[in-house]
Amino acid sequence: MRNRYWILAALVAAGCGSNGAEDLAEGDRLLVEGKREEALAVYQRVASEDGGTEAQIRVGRTQLLLGRLDEALAAFRQAVQKTPPEGRLDTVLDAYEILLEENRAAAALEWLDAEAPQAEPTTDRNETDTRVLLARGQAMLAMGKIDAAMEVFERARREKEDAQTLALVGAACYLAGLQELSRASGDPREAAEARDRARALLSRARDALQGAVYLDPKHFAAHFSLGQLYDQAGRLDEALLEYEWSRKLRPDRAEPWLLIGRIHYERREMEEAVAAFREAGRLGAGAQADFSLGMVLWAMERRPESVQAFGAALRARPELARQAAAWFEQDRERSLGQLIDLLEAGDPEVVAASLALLQGMSGESFGADARLWREWSKGGSETPSER
Template identity: 30%
Template sequence: MHHLLRTFVLLMLAGLLAACASTTSSTSPDAATDATTNAGDPAPSAEPQDKDLPKASLDADTLYNLLLGEIASRRGQIDLAATLLGKVAQDTRDPRVAERAALAGLYARRFSEALESARLWVELRPKSVEARMTLGAILLELERAAEARAHFDAILKLAPSDQLDHAYMRTVSVLARHAKRNAALEIMESLTQQHPRSPVAQFALSHLAVRSGELDKGLSAINRALALKSDWEEAALFKARILVSQKDLVRAEKFYESFLASHPDSVTMRINYARHLIDLKHWDQARAQFERVVRSSPADPEAVYALGLLSMQTGRNADAEKYLRQAVEMRPDNHTARLYLGQLAENSKRYEEAGQWYQSVSHGDSYLESQARYAVMLAKQGKIDQARAHLHKVPAEGEKQRVQLLLAEEQILRDAKRHAEAFELLTAALGRMPQNNELRYARALTAEKLGHLKVAETDLKDVLKRDPKHAHALNALGYTLADRTNRYAEAKDYLDRALALRPDDPFILDSMGWLMFRLGKNDEAVRYLRQALTKRSDAEIAAHLGEVLWVTGRRDEAKEIWNKALRETPDNDALLDVIKKFKP
């Protein structure tokens, strides 16, 4: 049988040998080239491929091993391919086979075999950057850093002056993959000394230092790069990233401002600065930056869209509509912009227009939310049955979407004060999806409204059993116990846990303030409640703070807080109830 297979293989070789030996397979060994070059890199300059190829004829065993090695490669048996092609490379001294054997060995992590093939490849192609890059990578894996450095040195010396930058970046891509990061960083530091005036060399060193966790070294290197090339936007962006990684947000902001003052036309830098300001929740400053971007690039749909969102965030609704409309005109498939335009129209009570925007979202990630909002909007107009019927017609795929539609229907019933129906809806849904935390949390809130405190407590504890860090459930349970029972110690335990998870959450701060009031600790209550109202202007928080101030004798201040809240939300039940209680 073996004899027949061997005969068959030899008959095939006549037609396949040239292709096998001179082409590159599309299978796994060539992925090994990722270890030595980037996909987008231009091809390295090649040495002459034919004049020094071996002239000796190939015997049957060599041909057999060559073909089996190629077949193994194509079948993903890379370790076998590395062994067979390595043997052929040594027998034939063909640099093409040595290349394939070295890359196969590197990919298969058979570094000792790969080393022999790579050394042969370098011996036969001493000026090949690709060969030396591969050999350097293998030596690094074998922890022979000094030998690896010699080959990376040679690569830089071989590179023509117009390809030096490319050589540095390719070298750092290899070093970055090495597990021994300190050794790789030492090599890169020595390589940059060959060309101390090269900004790209310093840029490459900075990248490797950051990847190795050496942020200070990375910052020093990128500073040197910018000193050599002050208008280099990519280097400036990387410096800003380092400063943010160091949590030095003040320096990062100052650097952005300084660079943009010197290079006001740097659009990419300005966009990144705006995003940095968004991360800091400096909405007005971020909006100002995007305004400048839009003035310089009015046809940029992403910048126009971002400006629309920031205008909406900062309460500039007229500007938000203008920019979001432009964003839709530029990119009609921007369904999220359509959703926001619907919200803006709805908030202005332009319900017909809002409905048109919501209904124009026919698919995509915003589809379900748009349909849910359309239904809630119908309910606001008193069309509750129509709203629920609309939700029932919306197709849902999977539990997540079904829950989203159920919660929208529950909100419609809750806003209409039809709490008993909302409770029945959620109870029926939990019969089908008993483990769903969103539904159980929603039912707990509805149960509390109906005075079913045992159900509310049981549901919230059930949520916390599955998700002990559910901050909203911790807050709801703590507040319910503080407001509706005298189990204050338990309430404080839940609220302490909630605050530990979300120390700046205004609703949790409000709950803690209300608990302090119930405990008679009025000064602490005012402190928590003021902090909550500062973070979010909310009618119920204002109702609580006003009540505490009223009972402690600061009635003018209480009236001022209530009146401001009334102007913003004149129909809030909690606010109206507390005002009626103290100002009948």
């Protein structure tokens, strides 16, 4: 993602005067402080005064952050109209990226299908078509339409085989392979067929991702996805190498640190795991980093620190109480009492939500094993209890 709307206002595209740049910077500051309505008012004023696209795009993003999808789309359309014809597709794609970043995949796909055909220039049509195809595929992937996304990415690959296209082909094949593995149960013949399909898809994923890394050794997503593929296969040395590449390429991203930490934990390299999860937390991983840190500290018998980490995770995401119980297998009553004592100092609604979840766990078996953690970490922020 380009994220070009959060760079310093002094560096925005030509056409925004010095006063406009200062006002945009003020709007950005207000937005960072959580003052969305005030930021919106600033952006709307700048957009009406200078007629440029930068402020108008910011209006759209802020409307989206306020939950006003229709108003956001209207602002994005105005931004496209204000853009010179040769740059309109860029503006369409910028708005699409914002929609996708804000978890509006269906809206992003509808926006792209409606606006991209009108914005395509008459020159460089092959390149333009490829960019739009990749964008459509990414939206489909975000919506869980894996097979449809694979078809779109393969079509883009036939037109232009570059690192980005190969990385997306690889990611789609990887997810499709995992989907087939999840079907490998029940009837023995059907399970065997599902495993065969999964092997073929995962092999395609590996080839595509290795091709992407070969074409662009600095492609973050290709390295990260390749690490996940090796991780799934149990090839932890290779997975760790790819995750290390990923975190060096994007030192601002928490995701590689979460998976680096999990591998170190599985190897019982506890201090390295603690350091990785603390770094993930510093980079904004939030409850997921705290929860994972709590698991490691508990295994190291650093119980007070573990309870503190679990408490921080539960205050942010009460639904994780079910997963926390899996790691309080020994001395569960006393340990859960410590956790509840900690929570009682916080929001009563959080305590009530956590206790309600804990009450439904009697009679169930919670093994503090790596499998549970692996399942959760590979699904992103979604936990097994949410599926």
